[in-house]
Amino acid sequence: MQTTGPGRRTPSGRTPQTRRTAGLQTPRAAGLAGIVFALLLAAAIVLIRLGIPEGADGVTPQGFSDSARRTAVRTALALVPFAGIFFLWFVGAVRAHVGEGEDKFLATVFLGSGLVFTASMFGAAAAAGAVLSTAHPAGTNPSLPTWDFGRHFAYTLMTGYAMRMAAVFACSLSVIGHRLGVLPRWLTVLGFLTTLTLLFVSSNVPWAELVFPAWSLIIGAHIFVVAGRSARIPAAD
Template identity: 45%
Template sequence: MPTPSQQSKPAPPLGQLSTPRAAALAGVLFAILLITTMVLIRIQMPDHVEDSAQWLQSRRGALTTATVLMPFAGISFLWFIGVVRDGFGRHEDRFFLTVFLCSGLLFVAMMFVATAGIAGLVTSNNSVTDPAARTEVISFARMMVISASQTYALRMAAVFMISLATIWLKTRLMPRWLVALSYLAALVLLIGSEMSRWLTLVFPVWVLVVSCLLLARAGLIGERRDEGDRSRRLS
């Protein structure tokens, strides 16, 4: 039987995760992994189907590495979404929060689809022996990868940036120059996502900038979140 002094002894405090710093580290990891994956896949992809067969054969190891890295990039991005949302505290707006979450999840899904297309393309390069059939398979897979990664994924990334920038604008959790930069980058992705393959790097670079700023402002964001949580409990 525990003594009264043992019963009244307070439990040891639980450790707390530094959410803003964790968000920044997850964002940095996501940016590095996604940039690496997109350089290995989309940036180096030939413009013509005839060159793709040789590209698949010569770059098989690099493409396989990209397909292995993409799931970890997606996991990092999901962590980034969760901890960034936690930083909003009582400032959450249900409408923009819903758009923020859904667009982020759709972006990850589209990037997974594009990477799965590359994985299937690498596998089929050796299994499909008929030259005509191989050309058709390569042509279909290329267009699927381009459409998933540029037409759909980048536009979902633009919506993600717009919704997050709007939340920042209303809550003043981040500086106005970052809000303006987010709106500008999102507009570029919405309008010109199919104009250049290099635009696929705009989103991970933006996440990298946001992550570095979160690292620099981790204490300030944490204080504002804690103040909001205390106000909500008191009310």
């Protein structure tokens, strides 16, 4: 039964005002999830870089015996699962924010790259964790072939594959945001610059991978602020 006037109800029993209010919660959730993901991933990357400043080519089992460095790396690896969880929330909430107007091709690339990035990030963290466990099960060092394989596998998976999937994710989201007008032009340009950096620079330049959490932080903050402004706009009758 439908009623007229400000208190009219739909067949579902919800007023238009209720539907508008509920719909505005998802964008704010997207922004918050993006912010938390960016902070967690940035913290993990910084701890990894501080714990292993030499990178995959410079660290050895004997040189990685310092407890402070191992603690930094283990802390970074402990943050990765939570970063992945918030990233998945970020992906889902952004898709809900974009709505039904998104292009199916771009939406598939956006979702697929996000899932592959998460899987690659988890795989790299698991490989690094396995290397640490093998290296010091009882204060001993692993054989050199085992150490070499583990450290190169973890670094390659993270910098070579995960970061390139992050580039595809940033590019697809920037294109979707530009086409639908949900992202300003400067943020679209920033997304394309992030894409180029992750594709061609991050695997060779230390600390360059921080551009992805930095971009995610800006995207999340933008969505959160814009959604907050929309929520304060009085709904028309």
